Amino acid sequence: MAEHLPNDQYDVIISSTGLVQSLLAGALCRVEKKVLHLDMNDRYGGQQSTLNLEEFHQFISRGQHSTDQSNHEKKEGATSLTYQDAYKILHFDYKKKTTTQEDTSEQNTFRRSDLPNDMDEALVSQSRRFAIDLTSQLLFSNGEIVQLLISSAVGRYLEFKCIDAIMVYVPEQIKKGQKPPETLNYRFEKVPLTKGDIMKNTFVSLPEKSYLVKFITSCMDYESQPEFQKYQNEPFIEYLRAKNLSPLLCSFIIYAIAMLQDEKSVNARDGMSRVKLFISSLGRYGSTPFLYPLFGSAELNQAFCRVAAVYGATYVLRRGVENVVHDVNENVTGIECTQGQLLKCSSGFVLDRDYCASNVVVSECNSIVRQVLISDSALFDPNQITGKENSLGCAVVAYIPPGSFGNDQKYCVTVMQVDQTSSCAPKGKFLISLQIKRDQGDSDEQVLSLLKTISTRLFESKNIVFDDVVAYQAVYRQLIRSGNCGLPAFENLFVCDDADGSLDYGYLVSRAKNVFEKLTKGQDFEFLPKMPNPDGEDDQRVDETSRLLGLGLEEQSAKLDQEEVVESKDETNEQITEEQETKQD
Amino acid sequence: MNDINPSAKPVSFKLVLLGESAVGKSSLVLRFVRGQFFEYQESTIGAAFLTQTVPLGDAVIKFEIWDTAGQERYKSLAPMYYRGAAAAIVVYDITNYDSFLRAKQWVKELQRQGNTNIVIALAGNKSDLSDKRKVDFSEASAYAEDNGILFLETSAKTAQNVNEIFVAIARKLPKDRPITDKNEIDNIIIPKVGDTRAEKPGKGCC
Numbered sequence: 001m002a003e004h005l006p007n008d009q010y011d012v013i014i015s016s017t018g019l020v021q022s023l024l025a026g027a028l029c030r031v032e033k034k035v036l037h038l039d040m041n042d043r044y045g046g047q048q049s050t051l052n053l054e055e056f057h058q059f060i061s062r063g064q065h066s067t068d069q070s071n072h073e074k075k076e077g078a079t080s081l082t083y084q085d086a087y088k089i090l091h092f093d094y095k096k097k098t099t100t101q102e103d104t105s106e107q108n109t110f111r112r113s114d115l116p117n118d119m120d121e122a123l124v125s126q127s128r129r130f131a132i133d134l135t136s137q138l139l140f141s142n143g144e145i146v147q148l149l150i151s152s153a154v155g156r157y158l159e160f161k162c163i164d165a166i167m168v169y170v171p172e173q174i175k176k177g178q179k180p181p182e183t184l185n186y187r188f189e190k191v192p193l194t195k196g197d198i199m200k201n202t203f204v205s206l207p208e209k210s211y212l213v214k215f216i217t218s219c220m221d222y223e224s225q226p227e228f229q230k231y232q233n234e235p236f237i238e239y240l241r242a243k244n245l246s247p248l249l250c251s252f253i254i255y256a257i258a259m260l261q262d263e264k265s266v267n268a269r270d271g272m273s274r275v276k277l278f279i280s281s282l283g284r285y286g287s288t289p290f291l292y293p294l295f296g297s298a299e300l301n302q303a304f305c306r307v308a309a310v311y312g313a314t315y316v317l318r319r320g321v322e323n324v325v326h327d328v329n330e331n332v333t334g335i336e337c338t339q340g341q342l343l344k345c346s347s348g349f350v351l352d353r354d355y356c357a358s359n360v361v362v363s364e365c366n367s368i369v370r371q372v373l374i375s376d377s378a379l380f381d382p383n384q385i386t387g388k389e390n391s392l393g394c395a396v397v398a399y400i401p402p403g404s405f406g407n408d409q410k411y412c413v414t415v416m417q418v419d420q421t422s423s424c425a426p427k428g429k430f431l432i433s434l435q436i437k438r439d440q441g442d443s444d445e446q447v448l449s450l451l452k453t454i455s456t457r458l459f460e461s462k463n464i465v466f467d468d469v470v471a472y473q474a475v476y477r478q479l480i481r482s483g484n485c486g487l488p489a490f491e492n493l494f495v496c497d498d499a500d501g502s503l504d505y506g507y508l509v510s511r512a513k514n515v516f517e518k519l520t521k522g523q524d525f526e527f528l529p530k531m532p533n534p535d536g537e538d539d540q541r542v543d544e545t546s547r548l549l550g551l552g553l554e555e556q557s558a559k560l561d562q563e564e565v566v567e568s569k570d571e572t573n574e575q576i577t578e579e580q581e582t583k584q585d
Numbered sequence: 586m587n588d589i590n591p592s593a594k595p596v597s598f599k600l601v602l603l604g605e606s607a608v609g610k611s612s613l614v615l616r617f618v619r620g621q622f623f624e625y626q627e628s629t630i631g632a633a634f635l636t637q638t639v640p641l642g643d644a645v646i647k648f649e650i651w652d653t654a655g656q657e658r659y660k661s662l663a664p665m666y667y668r669g670a671a672a673a674i675v676v677y678d679i680t681n682y683d684s685f686l687r688a689k690q691w692v693k694e695l696q697r698q699g700n701t702n703i704v705i706a707l708a709g710n711k712s713d714l715s716d717k718r719k720v721d722f723s724e725a726s727a728y729a730e731d732n733g734i735l736f737l738e739t740s741a742k743t744a745q746n747v748n749e750i751f752v753a754i755a756r757k758l759p760k761d762r763p764i765t766d767k768n769e770i771d772n773i774i775i776p777k778v779g780d781t782r783a784e785k786p787g788k789g790c791c
Contacts, residue, residue, distance in 0.1 A: 003659065044663050128698070157665065295668060302665040309654035315661040 004341060005316060010036045012519060013335055013345040015321045016352040018046025019505065020496045022304040023512035023528070024350060024519075026154070029311035031525040033347070037305065037313050038337060040083070040320035043298070044305055046352060047086065047499045049134045050296030053127040053374070053472070054113050059134075060092045060474045061116075078323040078336065079488060081355040086481070086498060087134075090369070090448045092474040095120040123374070123471055129426035131296035132372060135478065136416050136433055138163065138397065138503045139291040140277065141284040145300070145505040146291065152528035157303040159294045161422045162286030165385045166191045166256050167398035167415075170248055173203065187461065188380070188398055191256045194287050208246050215245065215253070219279050222272045236271030237263045255399040259503060261411040261437050262402050277506070290503075292395055294423040307531065321355060324493065332493045348492035348519050353481040360486025364440050367479045368501040371451040373432040374425070374472040377464050380417050393421035393430075397503070405454050408446060411437040413454060414503065429471075437501060438477065448475050494518070595638050595647035598758055599669050602650065603691040604676035605684045606658050609710040612741035613676060614650050617751055622742050639755045646755040648672075667695070672704040672754045677725075679709045679738060680717040685725065692732060704757045706735035706750055713740040 011033040014021045022044075025037045043049055051059060097120050115124050139145050139160070149155035168191055171184035192198040193216075198209050222228050231239035236258070240250045254263050258274040266274075281289030293299040309315055323336035334344040380398070382391035400413040414435045418424040425431045434455055438447050452475070456466045482497045494515045500507065513527050602610040615621050618637045639646045651670070656662045667673075673695050677688040688707060695705055707729050709720060722738060729736030735753050739746040 005659075044665075295665075299665055302663040305663060306654060306656070306665065309656045310652075312655075314658070315656045316659040317661040319659075 005036070005314070005319075005337075005343060007341075007343055008034060008036075008314075010034045010314075010343065010345045011347040012036075012350065013343060014038070014350040015335075016040070016046040016354060016496075017044045017301050017305055018352055018496060018499070019048050019301055019304075019508045020512045020515070021046065021350055021352065022301040022308070023148075023509065024515055025308035025313055026152075026304040026311075027512065027516050027528045028519065029308040029313045030152075030528055030531075031520060031523070032311075033520070035308060035313040036343060036345070037308060037315050038319045038321065039317050040338070040354075042318045044302045044317070045134075045298035046301065047135055047478075048137060048297045048301055050131045050298035051134070053123060053130040053132065054115055056130070056132045056372075056474070057092075057094075057115055057472075059087075060089055060476065077327065078325045080323045080358045081321055081351075082358040082360075083320065084354055084356050084481075084485075086354060086479045088444070088477045090444055090475040090477060091452075092472075094473070095123065095471040097121055120471060126426040126429070130374070130429075130431065131422075131424040132431060133297045133433070135297070135368075135370075135499050135501070136414065136435055136503060137297045137499075137505060139293075139300075140281040140504050140506070141289050141291055142281040143277070143504060143506060144509040148509065148528055149303075151530060152307070153531040154303050154307055154528070157306060158299055160285075160291040161294060161395055163288045163290040163292055163397055164286070164394040165380070165396050166193070166288050166290075167380065167396060168251055168256050169398065169400040169404050170251055173205070173248065186404055190385075191252045193282055193289075197287060204248065205246075208249055211243075211245055212249055212252075215243065215249070216279055219272065219275050222276065228268065228272065232269040232272075233267050235264060236260070236266045236268050239268035239271070251401055255401050255412050259399075277504075288397075290397065292418065292422055296422075296424055307528075310531075321351065324349065324351075324487070324490075326488075326490060330488060330490050332490050348494060350494045350496065350515060351487075352496045353479075353485060353498045356485030357487050365479055365481050366440055367438045367477050368435055369438050369444070369447045369451060369475065369477045371434045371455060371473065371475045373434075373455060373470050375430045375432055375459075375469045376428065376471060377459070377462075377469040378417060378419070378430045379415070379432055379458055379462070382419070382421075393419035395419070395422050400454065405450065405457070408450050409436075409454075410439070413451075415458075435501065444477060447477075451475060492519075595645040596758075597647045597649055598671040600648045600650050600672040600674065600754070601666060601670045602652060602674050602676060603657065603688075603695070605678075605681075605687045606655070608676045608678040608681070608684050609741050610674075610676050611652055613674070613708065613710060613739060613747060613750075614652065616741040616744055616747045618650070620744075622744075624742075637751070639752055641752070641755050646758060648751065648755075664698070667699050670699055670703060671758060672706070673699065674706045674708050674750065674754070675734075676708045676710050677720065678711050679720045680711055680714050682719040685709075685720045689728065692734065696732075702759075704735070704754050705732075706737070706754050708746075708750055709736070709738040710741060712738040712745055713743050 012028055013036045014025050015038050017037065017039045021037070025035050028035050039046065041049070043051070043055065094116070096118050113124055113127060115127060141162075149158065167188040169186055170189050171186050174180050189203045190197070190201070192201040192204060192212070195213070198204070198213060201209070204212065218225065227242060228239070231242060236254065237250060240253060245253065253275065254260050254271070257278045258266070258271050259278070260266050260271065260274070278289055285291060305315065320338040321335050322338055322340070324332055325334045325336060325342065326332050332345070332349045334342055335349060336342045380394065380396040382394040383389060385391070385394040385396060394417075396417045398415040398417075400409075400415065402409050402411055415432065417430055417432045419430045420427050432455075434451050436447065436451065459466045459469065478498075480498045480500050485495065487493065487495060496511060516527055602614065604610050612622060614635055615623070618635045634649055634651045637648050637650065639648065651666060653662060653666065656666070675688045675691045675695070677684040692705060692707070695703060707725065709722070709725050726736055735750070735757070737746045737750045737753065739750055741747060
């Protein structure tokens with residue numbers, strides 16, 4: 001039986017530790033709001049959860065959540081909620097243990113994990129070293145979330161890896177005068193993004209290089225260009241063609257830079273604003289604009305939840321919500337959580353789409369289908385990607401434009417590969433995910449078979465047999481729900497939409513800020529102000545370094561502001577000296 | 586403790602505190618870092634982590650001490666908390682036997698979840714209240730020995746064994762390189778305030 005929670009007249013009660021909720025919890029606690037943060041799961045992360053193999057397998061093999069309505073009594077002044085599972089498992093399979101492994105019965109007896117008995121021992125023993133994201137997400141180096149991590153100092157809890165390469169699946173190039181072959185060969189090509197990469201690239205032709213450079217440099221003030229004025233409401237692809245960009249460059253720009261699902265649905269205005277967002281994050285930390293948290297996406301959620309906890313939030317996992325209680329003026333006054341305890345809140349209640357009013361059936365909506373693979377062999381060879389011999393690994397994002405695998409492939413497939421260098425897999429294992437949008441009404445079987453075909457063929461093209469290297473695979477569908485799910489439109493009830501399958505966090509951050517403003521209406525609070533360092537570590541650093549370098553405090557603090565980004569936490573002294581040296585150079 | 590040899594570069598280690606609520610985790614840290622003790626210390630608010638350096642021969646050990654921030658109360662501690670921890674102090678209250686049982690669970694959890702080389706110390710806190718003692722010294726000591734972990738009875742109130750337990754941990758840590766459960770990673774990025782890399786947008790290209 002779960003413990004009773006203190007009923008402290010919370011200001012805000014938040015359900016689920018998805019990113020919007022975690023940001024909100026942190027931001028509200030920083031302005032001294034009293035927050036109770038619940039999650040029905042026994043983990044942090046909500047839809048951005050990161051699971052180890054054992055947890056992931058539990059998630060995959062559990063089947064559908066049964067929605068238990070039997071306990072719901074119709075209560076006056078309350079709207080009862082029903083859990084709606086966002087996930088449907090379409091397929092899973094794993095490498096079985098070999099007969100020699102079966103003989104080690106001792107291992108079996110002492111096996112404490114919930115993984116199946118016939119699973120390959122190598123997987124079982126390394127289960128905890130996997131960090132499998134339920135949804136793929138990346139941070140734009142100059143995006144809102146990184147700015148926020150820096151300005152709030154929440155970044156001190158986290159470490160990141162810069163994505164090493166962005167690839168697009170493209171057909172081989174036919175040289176002028178050459179007869180095109182009957183079937184085109186496709187392969188992944190790296191999208192060159194820095195000047196050096198563009199010059200070194202051997203796949204992109206010389207004229208294309210100059211067009212690409214021109215395009216990237218001009219896109220910061222694209223709005224003032226006459227061509228854009230003319231094409232802004234036309235399809236994005238028409239605009240790119242008008243700029244004389246080759247089909248190869250158009251593929252790079254549409255799928256890898258603007259990160260669109262197909263080439264039709266977006267006009268030049270929206271397309272270019274996405275391009276600008278991407279380009280403005282270039283050159284900050286590495287050769288691509290993306291950062292990925294070591295140990296997986298859910299680290300971000302945990303970091304913001306930690307801020308909330310440090311500033312007084314109460315955290316309770318494994319606790320769901322059953323009823324939303326409201327007054328006659330249709331204001332939410334509290335919630336009843338599982339185990340029946342009624343908890344009051346004065347300012348508002350934040351819920352996610354996993355719940356809806358009991359009497360509502362969620363209609364069919366768009367979704368994404370995702371295949372997760374654990375492989376002994378990389379799709380993107382780390383040595384090739386990093387240009388180093390004996391590279392430890394790499395992190396890659398790749399795109400397969402629509403139609404590359406026949407007409408059944410309506411949308412772009414996003415592929416991600418991470419490994420030990422992002423602390424997401426043990427040495428020698430690669431975590432690969434493929435993800436595609438699925439329209440309402442499409443058949444699950446069709447999308448499932450498409451993804452299986454694609455992943456099998458990708459390995460085949462490297463002369464690798466899929467079944468030889470893939471030790472674990474799972475395919476699942478995740479709903480993208482929005483709308484109010486049948487809940488009354490209470491002014492102080494906020495329902496967060498599902499993660500929409502896009503890679504970056506922009507939407508989630510703006511949603512959190514929006515709800516924060518409504519919950520603190522008229523109080524003009526900053527969203528996540530800088531956390532003071534409780535032990536005055538910063539001051540101490542200034543002090544120590546200034547003593548060492550014989551500098552005045554003022555000069556020193558000015559220098560400290562110029563700290564380099566890539567650093568291990570304690571190299572301040574060294575760096576400052578280095579910086580001075582560079583200046584002298 | 587603040588007499589730091591300026592030529593020695595401190596080696597940083599993450600240290601986490603575990604234990605039931607109200608056993609004195611924060612008090613131990615405050616005593617160690619600031620030399621303070623408050624009889625009626627509120628539940629922890631506003632302490633993200635504290636740091637303290639320990640000179641040890643030629644080396645200087647710098648502890649980054651993480652507090653649970655109350656997330657242990659409903660068994661809701663985030664896994665991020667253990668990550669990369671080189672050392673852990675598992676605290677119980679010698680006047681509360683249940684807190685000792687809970688401490689044993691934390692030790693088990695650390696051995697399962699934490700780094701393989703994590704240095705664990707068991708602290709029987711509130712040793713100034715020995716007249717109300719419910720946990721025998723010998724029982725805790727035998728448990729610690731069986732599990733190969735450090736053990737001291739401490740009092741945040743009188744400062745007894747507080748510095749000692751941190752120094753004992755510092756002695757057991759490898760001095761040359763920080764322990765981490767990360768595999769070798771060449772460039773880790775920690776976004777910082779005022780970083781100079783945020784140069785003009787688009788610069789990476791041309």
